[in-house]
Amino acid sequence: MAFYKSISINNNTTAYFWKITEDFNTLFRAVQLKDTSLTRLEKMKSESHQKGFLAVRMLLQHLGYSDFDLYYDENGKPHLRSNNRHTEPVEVSISHSFDFSCICISTDSFVGIDIEIMKTKILRIAPRFMDTKHLENLSELDQIEKATVIWGIKESIFKIKNEQGISFPDHIFEDPFLLSDSRCDAELRFNNKIEKFDIQFYKVEDYIFVAALPKQ
Known part of the structure; x- marks a missing residue:
C-alpha cells in the first residue's frame, strides 16, 4: 500500500503514516539505503522490524527526503538534514509497530511520537510503567486502550x-484524562526540574498513536 494518511498536530507539525502491506522484497527494491542502514537492516532478526524500518524510508521518499538525509546522534535520536527540496531545519520523530510506520516532522518544536498496536498483554505489564488507578471503573477494552x-x-x-536514568513510572506523569478527550497534559520530573508537555492521541485502526510536544 502507498502512503496511508497524515495527521496535523498543529500548524507546524504533521505526522505521516505508511500502512505496510508490501512484502520485504517489494519494500527493499523501492528504497535507496546508505551502507550503515543496510548493515542495520541485515542485523535485524525480525522481518516485521525490517519492514517497519523500510517503510520509514518509503515515507521519507514520499515527503522528498531519503535515507541519506536521516541520521542518528550518539544517543540514538533521529535527525533530518536539509536538502535541495527542504532547506528549512526540522525536528523528526519515528515509530513503527507491525503494520504501521510513522514519522512526525515539526518546523518549530521538538516532537516525540509512538504508535502501538493494542494488545491485552499491556494490562499485565501496566503496573511496571503506570499508576493503575487510571484504569479503574473501565471495561477491559477501554483499559487496554x-x-x-x-x-x-x-x-x-x-x-x-x-536522557539516561529517566524512569517511566517514577519520572513521567500524565494528568487525568478521558479517552474521548484525545489530548492531555503531562510532566517530566527529573533531575530537580519539571518540564511540561502537550499530548495528543488518536486511534488508527487497531493502533494508538501518541504525539508529545513541549509546552511553549
Whole structure:
C-alpha cells in the first residue's frame, strides 16, 4: 500500500503514516539505503522490524527526503538534514509497530511520537510503567486502550528527552484524562526540574498513536 494518511498536530507539525502491506522484497527494491542502514537492516532478526524500518524510508521518499538525509546522534535520536527540496531545519520523530510506520516532522518544536498496536498483554505489564488507578471503573477494552495511550505518552516524552536514568513510572506523569478527550497534559520530573508537555492521541485502526510536544 502507498502512503496511508497524515495527521496535523498543529500548524507546524504533521505526522505521516505508511500502512505496510508490501512484502520485504517489494519494500527493499523501492528504497535507496546508505551502507550503515543496510548493515542495520541485515542485523535485524525480525522481518516485521525490517519492514517497519523500510517503510520509514518509503515515507521519507514520499515527503522528498531519503535515507541519506536521516541520521542518528550518539544517543540514538533521529535527525533530518536539509536538502535541495527542504532547506528549512526540522525536528523528526519515528515509530513503527507491525503494520504501521510513522514519522512526525515539526518546523518549530521538538516532537516525540509512538504508535502501538493494542494488545491485552499491556494490562499485565501496566503496573511496571503506570499508576493503575487510571484504569479503574473501565471495561477491559477501554483499559487496554487507555494503558496503551499512557505507554505512548511516556515513550513519546522519553524520545524527546532521551536522557539516561529517566524512569517511566517514577519520572513521567500524565494528568487525568478521558479517552474521548484525545489530548492531555503531562510532566517530566527529573533531575530537580519539571518540564511540561502537550499530548495528543488518536486511534488508527487497531493502533494508538501518541504525539508529545513541549509546552511553549
